[in-house]
Each structure stands twice: as structure tokens, then as C-alpha cells.
Amino acid sequence: MSIIIRKYIEDDLQDMITIWNEVVEDGIAFPQEELLSYTTGNEFFENQTYCAVAENTENGKIMGLYILHPNNVGRCGHICNASYAVSSEARGLHIGEKLVKDCLLQGNLHGFGVLQFNAVVESNIHARHLYERLGFVQLGVIPNGFRMKDGHYENICPYYHEL
Numbered sequence: 670m671s672i673i674i675r676k677y678i679e680d681d682l683q684d685m686i687t688i689w690n691e692v693v694e695d696g697i698a699f700p701q702e703e704l705l706s707y708t709t710g711n712e713f714f715e716n717q718t719y720c721a722v723a724e725n726t727e728n729g730k731i732m733g734l735y736i737l738h739p740n741n742v743g744r745c746g747h748i749c750n751a752s753y754a755v756s757s758e759a760r761g762l763h764i765g766e767k768l769v770k771d772c773l774l775q776g777n778l779h780g781f782g783v784l785q786f787n788a789v790v791e792s793n794i795h796a797r798h799l800y801e802r803l804g805f806v807q808l809g810v811i812p813n814g815f816r817m818k819d820g821h822y823e824n825i826c827p828y829y830h831e832l
Contacts, residue, residue, distance in 0.1 A: 671726045672764060674771040677714065677734065681722050684731035686710035692754045696818020698793055699752065718749070719775050723764045732759035735768045737775055740785050748829075749781035753796075766799055773803070777832040784830045790815050791824040805830045 677685060690704045705713055714720050714736065723733040733755035740750035751772050755764050776784045784805075789796060791810065801807070805828040814825035 670762070672723050672732065672762075672767055673726055674721050674723055674767050677720045677722045679711075681731055681734075682707065682711055682714065685714060685720075685722065685734050688731065688734060688754045688756045691757060698790060698796070699754075700788060700815070718779055721768065721771055721775065723755070723759075723768055732756050732762070733764045733768055735772050737772055737779065739781075740787070747780070747782040748785050749776045749779070749783070750785055750787060751776070765796070766803070769799060769803055773830065773832060782832055784832060786828040788815060788825040789828055790817075791826050797826065797828075800828050800830075803830070 686705045686707065689710065692699050693701050693704055696702075703709075717736040717738045719737040721735055721737075722731045724730070725732055733753065735751055735753045737749055737751045739746050740748040751769075753765055753768050753772075755768070773784060786800070786805070788811075789800070791797075797807075808827040808829060811825045811827070813822035815823050817823055
């Protein structure tokens, strides 16, 4: 399988929305609870600083995506934030790693100085190991900061990486 990471185009939108909604429905990683429709998804992705997809060049299938945007405004506007979504059928294929590495490059290219993750769920071991392997630093733990789909709360771990 040959995976490239590239800027999204309009033809990718339905696949992006499907993958995003799959992660939202899982209820264990994204804070969002509302699913995206084609209209709201188009607006959502269009309003990001940058969005990229992971495409399998052998069949044109979109396997994952990320969004990149400011984490704050004004005096903290140099800090960006990102979210990553990988299709359930493509997990374990290191697509997330390719997405994060590209995001670090794009964050720098878009003038950001720091990439910060506000709410990595503590039990999301695979993501946490990936971030730490790529040089992200954990800032601490926020007790019971994330409400899981089943209603119980789990800790969140903020991370950052200087760009």
C-alpha cells in the first residue's frame, strides 16, 4: 500500500465526513458529539487553517485526515491545535504517524510556533505513544476531563511540540 498525505480537495469531502463521524460516534477520542452532514462538514473543513488527507494511491481511497487551526487568538495565536482521524479499517497501518508528521511541517509552514493538543484521553495509549515518540511533551493530567460515550469520565493529557 502506498500512502500519500496531501491537501484535501472537494472530492474528498464525503470520505472525510464519513471518517470524522466514525470517530465522533466511537465517543472515545473527539469532544464533538454532533455528526457532520455534507453541508456542515464542508463548512467545518473549509474553515480550518489547513486540512490534509491520507490517500492510498493504489486505489484512491481516503484512509484518514487531519485538521489544523489556531488553538487561541492574539498573544497566543502562534499556538496551533490539530485533530486526527483514521478510518477504522486502516488503523494499525501507521497512517496516524504520517498524518502527525505532515501536520508538524504544515504547522511550521503556516507560521505557528507550537502545536498543542488540549485533550488527549489518557486511555488512548496508541496516540499517546505516537506523540511521545515524535517528541511531544506531556504537560500534566486533567482529572476527569473527558466524558466518554458511556458517560464515565477519564483523565486528559495535554501535549505540546515546538515547531
